[in-house]
Amino acid sequence: MTVKKIIGKVHLWLGFTSGIVVFIIAVTGCLYAFQAEISKLTGKAYRNVAPQNTPYLQPTQLKDIAEKQLPGKHLHSVQYGTRNEAVIATFYNFEQGNEYYYTLFVNPYSGAVLKVKNMDRDFFRIVLLGHYYLWLPETVGQRITIYATIIFLVMMITGIILWWPRNKAAAKQRFSLKWNAAWRRRNYDLHNVLGFYMTWVVIFMAITGLIFGWQLLANAIYKTAGGKKSLTYQEPLSDTTKITRAAVLPVDQLWRQMQQEHKDAATIEMHFPGTDKSAIEVAVNTDAYTYWKTDYRFFDQYSLKELSVGHIYGRFKDAKGADKLLRMNYDIHVGAIWGLPGKILAFFASLIAASLPVTGFMIWCGRKRKNLPDKSRRLY
Numbered sequence: 001m002t003v004k005k006i007i008g009k010v011h012l013w014l015g016f017t018s019g020i021v022v023f024i025i026a027v028t029g030c031l032y033a034f035q036a037e038i039s040k041l042t043g044k045a046y047r048n049v050a051p052q053n054t055p056y057l058q059p060t061q062l063k064d065i066a067e068k069q070l071p072g073k074h075l076h077s078v079q080y081g082t083r084n085e086a087v088i089a090t091f092y093n094f095e096q097g098n099e100y101y102y103t104l105f106v107n108p109y110s111g112a113v114l115k116v117k118n119m120d121r122d123f124f125r126i127v128l129l130g131h132y133y134l135w136l137p138e139t140v141g142q143r144i145t146i147y148a149t150i151i152f153l154v155m156m157i158t159g160i161i162l163w164w165p166r167n168k169a170a171a172k173q174r175f176s177l178k179w180n181a182a183w184r185r186r187n188y189d190l191h192n193v194l195g196f197y198m199t200w201v202v203i204f205m206a207i208t209g210l211i212f213g214w215q216l217l218a219n220a221i222y223k224t225a226g227g228k229k230s231l232t233y234q235e236p237l238s239d240t241t242k243i244t245r246a247a248v249l250p251v252d253q254l255w256r257q258m259q260q261e262h263k264d265a266a267t268i269e270m271h272f273p274g275t276d277k278s279a280i281e282v283a284v285n286t287d288a289y290t291y292w293k294t295d296y297r298f299f300d301q302y303s304l305k306e307l308s309v310g311h312i313y314g315r316f317k318d319a320k321g322a323d324k325l326l327r328m329n330y331d332i333h334v335g336a337i338w339g340l341p342g343k344i345l346a347f348f349a350s351l352i353a354a355s356l357p358v359t360g361f362m363i364w365c366g367r368k369r370k371n372l373p374d375k376s377r378r379l380y
Contacts, residue, residue, distance in 0.1 A: 227322030
């Protein structure tokens with residue numbers, strides 16, 4: 001058996017092993033590609049507000065309004081956007097037995113609650129859970145998606161080897177689809193030609209996807225790039241031995257400070273301390289469509305002294321090349337790093353990736369049928 005035939009067998013059996021999982025991951029990724037744009041378009045009624053010449057309500061005022069809608073639940077943060085956008089208040093708890101996830105949309109001028117949204121019933125939230133965990137328990141689903149993605153990476157490499165033309169004559173038909181051919185040939189071209197073009201994009205999507213769930217790979221890439229910080233988020237703590245009366249409403253004071261210091265902000269997200277030791281986190285983003293430039297700032301809730309962190313999710317001005325590379329991971333994965341063209345590219349790459357297990361299975365079925373005796377073949 002030649003090397004190419006061995007590679008063909010590896011490609012085939014790896015496809016059988018991971019095909020269904022790859023199909024689910026790719027389809028859900030395809031559906032999620034324009035989540036931000038679709039959500040804003042379909043949610044105009046509660047996401048948009050009429051700009052007014054009055055000041056915004058303070059974070060603690062919005063906190064009181066939001067908590068009356070969901071009593072007994074912990075408010076995580078309030079996010080301010082542009083002058084014509086509603087404030088987004090987020091409640092969540094992921095501890096088993098008491099899980100919930102809600103977002104509230106509130107008019108920042110009047111305090112009117114425009115929408116209370118249970119995110120566990122949100123379409124894109126459901127799609128995302130399928131993409132990450134296949135709708136299975138996290139520890140199980142995440143492991144399966146990691147293994148399937150690694151297998152898919154090997155399949156893309158073996159697929160390129162199988163695709164590679166043996167001579168110039170064969171190369172002519174490897175780059176284009178032959179639409180006027182029989183359906184089996186069209187299916188073969190869809191698998192091979194589109195697979196070839198897609199591979200160079202999906203390899204990056206697969207690697208960035210693995211970085212989310214495979215800490216070993218994330219650390220290896222980060223350290224190789226020269227990173228020296230931690231990739232594990234760890235909140236700095238407030239000093240409870242120095243409680244003063246200086247900060248009566250510390251979150252409100254920080255909110256006014258952030259408005260002055262970040263006049264170019266697209267969003268400012270104020271986090272409320274969960275315990276008496278927690279810090280106040282402020283996330284300031286200058287681009288509402290990406291995340292990698294977000295400025296994460298932490299303050300002692302009593303003295304309002306700014307606290308430093310040892311992980312990559314701190315001040316953007318302090319981020320080195322390796323830190324920025326890991327910060328970019330999500331935006332690269334979904335194509336947002338290149339704006340709308342990047343998202344379109346990610347959409348079609350995911351769509352083609354989803355088609356590969358289907359067209360590959362049809363190629364295998366066609367070959368099995370071809371090997372049947374004439375009498376048996378007529379049954380199909």
